[in-house]
Amino acid sequence: MRNLDITTLRSFIAVADSGGVTRAAGFLHLTQSAVSMQIKRLEETLGVELLDRSGRTIALTAAGEQLLVYARRMVGLNDEVVSRLTDQAFEGEIILGVPHDIVYPVIPRVLKRFNALYPRMRVQLIASYTRRLQEHFARGECDLILTTEPTTGTEAETLTELPLCWVGAPGGAAWRRRPLRLAFGRQCMFRPKVIAALDQAGLPWELAVETDSDRTIEATVSADLAVHVVLEGTEPPQLERIDHGGALPELPAHFINLYGAEAAASKPVEDLVDLLRDGFRPAGAGRMRAVG
Known part of the structure; x- marks a missing residue:
C-alpha cells in the first residue's frame, strides 16, 4: 500500500x-x-x-x-x-427549536451531517409546541426555530407544505366509532382545523386525551383508544395512516416554516439552515446538497 x-x-x-x-x-x-x-x-x-x-x-x-x-x-x-x-471560530452553540411531531425523521439526519461538518459546535435541540417555540424565539432564546402553521409565516421562510393525515393503531378500529375519540396536545396547532373539519362534516367527536405529553398521545392511539392527526410523512413507527375510504373528512395542509434564517450570523448557522432546507425539501425536488 x-x-x-x-x-x-x-x-x-x-x-x-x-x-x-x-x-x-x-x-x-x-x-x-x-x-x-x-x-x-x-x-x-x-x-x-x-x-x-x-x-x-x-x-x-x-x-x-x-x-x-x-x-x-x-x-x-x-x-x-x-x-x-x-479554527476557534467554529466553536460555540446553536439553539434549534423544533416541534415534537416533525423531529423525526429529518432532524437526526440533519444533526448528524452538521456534526460531521462542525464537530466542535454544539446544537442544543429544543422540542416543544409551535406556540412555545415562537415565544422562545421572540425572547431571543433560540437561534433558529421550525414551526408547523396553517399559513406561511410573515417573517419566516417556508420549507415545505404537507397535508395532514389521520393516524391510528395498526389494524385498529377506533376511527370507525362514534363519537370519534381524539387524542391531542393542549397546544397542538392542528387541533382547531381538525375539529372544524369534523363539525363541517357533521361527525360527532370527543376528546379522549388532552395532554402536554406526546408519549401519552402515542400510547393511547397505539392502544386503539383514539385517533390522532400528523403531517404526512411524520407518522410514528408504532402508528399507521388510516385508510378510511372517505369516512373521515379530508384535512387541510400545513406549512413547515423556518424562523431566523435571514439573521444567520455565522457560517455554521448558515450551513445548518441549508441542511434544514434540504432535509425538508419536498420529495422529488433533489437530494441533500453539500454545504461547507
Missing part, C-alpha cells in the same frame, strides 16, 4: 499552477531543490513521470494532468478538515 503525502501534492499543485519549480518554490517559501525533491519523491511513489522536462518550460504529462485533479481535491479536503477541527 502506497500513501500519498499532502505536502508533496501541495508542491505539485504549485508547480502546475505557476508553470515552474522556481516560481513554485517562491510561493511555498521553500528552496528550489526542496520542491524538486518533493516532485521526484511523488513520481517515485506513483512510478510515473508527472512533469515533461523535455522543453524549455515544464509541462504536465498525461499522468500529471490526471493527478492534478485528484491532488486539488485531496489538498482541499485536508485543509477543510484542519480548518474545521482547529
